[in-house]
Amino acid sequence: MTSVVRKLYAILRRDLLTAIRHRSGFALTFIGLLAQLTAFYCLSHAIGPSFRPNGVEYFPFLLVGTGLYTFFVMSTQAFLSTVQEAQQTGTMEVLMTTSTPPGELVILSSISAFAGNLVNLTVYLVAGVAVFRAAVHVNVVACLAVMFLSLAIALALGIAAATVQIAFQKGSALLWLMSSGLWFLSGAMFPVESLPGPLEVLAHLTPFNYAVQGMRSALLQGQSVFDLSSTLAALAGFSLLLLPLALGGLSFSMKRARQNGTLSFY
């Protein structure tokens, strides 16, 4: 095992043990997922079968849209919480004096935060199909391609939240923007084509709409990687733009925090 894999395993193990030992929190997460699914199932029934956004039934439309968007928000939140807790308990400064470079440590920690939420997303989608009978027509390769690029974007968002937290002690502002300020532009609950013109343009400038739409097409309509080439290209473009920006911002904010002595401020 290489050193990086060993470190990733150590971080995953730490987070898993911490999650399992928070017994009530661990159980409540899954109860919350089922409650959310039930609410969306009832909502789709109340709206009726005639509403078929993008040509699919409303419940599977909601299932994929809310599942993936929640993944983005919760992954960023999980990662931000890790950084905030490290600042509050004092582990941040100690972690930054280990032999592991800070950038590597941040990326490995964010992968761990995403792994937990990837499990949640899988449970959410499987429960939607198995319990609530959502109709799916899966193209596995296309699903994996969309998920891979979505992970890269989620990684960039997580690192950006950590950067804002370290630089201004306000990573929660980015989280608020994602969870409350931008969710209606994501296409998670209704197609972005139904937004007023300027907002629809704005929706196309965020990566969420492409990720959500791409996953729906791959998971519900069985579209291939070739069919989704323009969506995948847009997601790849966002990844290539956001990841270096986030990493550069993190490196700058870490150096500034070391200079100003604010590494553990929260």
Place this chain on the structure above:
Amino acid sequence: MDQVVFESVHKVFRHRPALFNWLGWERRGESVALRDVSFSVSEGEVLVLLGPNGSGKTTMLKLTSTMLLPDEGSVRVAGFDTARDGGSVRRSIGIAVATERSFFPRLSARENLDFFATLDEVPPSERNRRIDEVLAGTALEEQADTLVMKFSSGMYQRLGIARALVKHPTVLLLDEPTRSLDAGSTAHFWTMLRSLARQRTTILLATHNFAEAVSIGDRLLLLQKGEILAQRSIGSGESFEELRSFYFRSTGEVDEAAPLSMRSGGTL
């Protein structure tokens, strides 16, 4: 070879009021933490940074560990500059910080040490042996599998020392390491430090406890308000009483032995 070198180091902390602080009283300002500080520590030496609160001891340790970067001057550890080659510096140092609770509360002592040892790239084949070794060295063997959220202050402090030692650092940084330890644990710890120094580990220890400083240091750096007041080598001929009197007179600190001597003529 000198393992730690400070050259004309200057460090200022600037306070910036929070954004939108129109209604608050917080004002912009700055405080000088270190002013033109130069010194060096040789291999296997125990240098004690002794001074009252706010004298710059912790800032010096943080600068040595790369937690902070100097505004002016340079800090070199094991030949590497902390600003230019932080990664090499971090591979050489082990630090026990004054923040006792800097651990993952829902992991056991052994799990915490294993986690930090992995990040410190301790070879897997040696990790368990080294963890057992430092747990024994800090008398935490019986609590090895207890979640650290159940630890007392003294146990946290001992675990902090164990964490600093598990990577076998060439430079060991300790910030008030015996603050929460009882007398027996403190004596055991001092013996352990002297043994590490004999094995060529360089040690920088920050304390405001005069008795601790003269008990384990090879050399004392007396600090006040970010400046080096004086340097004294232990065993250079100066008596402890002279040194004690010099320290408390120079810093204006209250001599912790004074209240005892005042009562020595009376009865309890």
